[in-house]
Amino acid sequence: MIILAENPNLALWGKWLGDGLGTNADGSTAGNAIFGIFLSLVVYLIGQWLFKISKGFFLFQPLFVGMVLGIFVLFLLAKTFGTTTANFYRSAYKPGGDIIFWFLNPATIAFAVPLYRRNDIVKKYWLEIILSLIIGLSISLLVIYEAAKLIGLDRVGIASMLPQAATTAIAMPISNAIGGVGAVTATACILNSVIIYALGDWLVKFFRIDKDPIGAGLGLGTAGHTVGSAKAVQLGSIQGSMASIAVVIISIVVDLLVPPFASLVGLR
Amino acid sequence: MAATNHAIGDGRGTAHTNSGPEEYLRCDSIHSKSHLTLFPTALTVPTPVIDIVLLYILLATHILKRRNVEKFADFIISLTAFLFVPDGVQLAASLDILGAQGLQITAVVLIATIVRLVLVSYTAVGLI
Incomplete structure (x- = not known):
């Protein structure tokens, strides 16, 4: 949080990732949905690409790669911003993830x-x-x-x-x-x-x-x-x-x- | 419920109950007043399960024509793997649960998955 405030570059990231890691000043954790959707899409596409170039190696199934990469990215970003992975997941990824998640119903x-x-x-x-x-x-x-x-x-x-x-x-x-x-x-x-x-x-x-x-x-x-x-x-x-x-x-x-x-x- | 969630601490329980569409992960649904009272309270039936049955009945009784829903259904089914990415990434919120007994739990889940696949398949082969 302190790093975010001091570094304008990181502050911008913070804005994009859901405004304040952990909780906002008002206690809400609502953030921007773009990051979650974007990350899901990118890691899945990387998975699809890996699956294709490896000619269908079973561990490179897009969902599996996407999930592992997604968690890894969240883990790294959480380390960078000095928060826990679970907190970072909730504040930055979840708003976007939930939108994709909703489509699981239909x-x-x-x-x-x-x-x-x-x-x-x-x-x-x-x-x-x-x-x-x-x-x-x-x-x-x-x-x-x-x-x-x-x-x-x-x-x-x-x-x-x-x-x-x-x-x-x-x-x-x-x-x-x-x-x-x-x-x-x-x-x-x-x-x-x-x-x-x-x-x-x-x-x-x-x-x-x-x-x-x-x-x-x-x-x-x-x-x-x-x-x-x-x-x-x-x-x-x-x-x-x-x-x-x-x-x-x-x-x-x-x-x-x-x-x-x-x-x-x-x-x- | 609250006690169980507290026992595992750090809001891990609540992390899961709050994540995803409520229909999927709402473990308090049996306590909520808005829950469908058609079934006994001990028997939770989530909305997607009811909805599959409803859509099947609509199709089987020819109220809905198959050709009207087929295209969209096939399209969204082909997206299933992508739609499950947030479901998998959700594990990021419970990495610490897996931490304590993580390896053992993963091993049991792996065994449980294979055992179900093989035993249910073989039972069906035996019966039919």
């Missing part, structure tokens, strides 16, 4: 279209789809619970790991209810998307999931949320449809299954 809703496009499959296999998600998630919960225990997470950590299959808005309150920390679960949900986005194609091939389009779609939707659906849409219409239905149903399955599971293993 994007998520739009997955009803690929879902309906293969309504024939949905009508034919609806019971199998629901059963696959219930059985698949039940076994997954057990494996995740044991893995978390083995890796050495405490009770709070384990509870935070269980609801992550649901969309963030469902996963967070469940996590809090079974003794986890909602913010950790939200972080897990983001990481799910990033992992599926970066490794999805490779994992699908490695585990030979690609042979069955229904299974691949359901798996991608369950593991990678909306990003998994976007991946599945690229694989084919059946995959896209199944991933979209998985995102909807798995959230309800988590809602019904995770709290009793947590009681069963004695987490609460």
Whole structure:
């Protein structure tokens, strides 16, 4: 803050980055949205360029590169301005980020279209789809619970790991209810998307999931949320449809299954 | 809720609850009076999930024609990866959460993601 005031050059930056890092004089953190939008766009385009010139190296997926670069830039700028990364994120990036974030609503809703496009499959296999998600998630919960225990997470950590299959808005309150920390679960949900986005194609091939389009779609939707659906849409219409239905149903399955599971293993 | 957020300190909890569209990350939604009372309060159903179902019903009942929404839907779906950039960058606000048990949490999340992908897929293959 002091550096900002003394250096007119940096003060201009401060103005552009959201007027005062941390909080403004009036206590608000509202700033300029341009920086957030601009940074998101630039890092994503760099990611796209890297992906292209590396001929599709899986770690150079645009979203993954964009996210890592974006955090790195925020980290560096926060250091330069002498504030914490979290504060800098909130004051400089978030106003713009939220505007892009808002468009995720129509994007998520739009997955009803690929879902309906293969309504024939949905009508034919609806019971199998629901059963696959219930059985698949039940076994997954057990494996995740044991893995978390083995890796050495405490009770709070384990509870935070269980609801992550649901969309963030469902996963967070469940996590809090079974003794986890909602913010950790939200972080897990983001990481799910990033992992599926970066490794999805490779994992699908490695585990030979690609042979069955229904299974691949359901798996991608369950593991990678909306990003998994976007991946599945690229694989084919059946995959896209199944991933979209998985995102909807798995959230309800988590809602019904995770709290009793947590009681069963004695987490609460 | 407030206690949980306090426990992790530094406003990290609130950082997450305040970020992004409220529908996605509002963990207090089960406490808010404006919340849809159609469902029991223990069962949170976020708006995008309801909306997918609604749009699907509209399409399935032919109230909406597929060709009317298809173009825009395909367009915005192709943008999904870009729209998720702020979602990923949001981790900047919770780097310290990952700090304490960071490696372990990341490892468990990685395992959890792969386990779900493989088990749900294989279950479906087995059932169909």
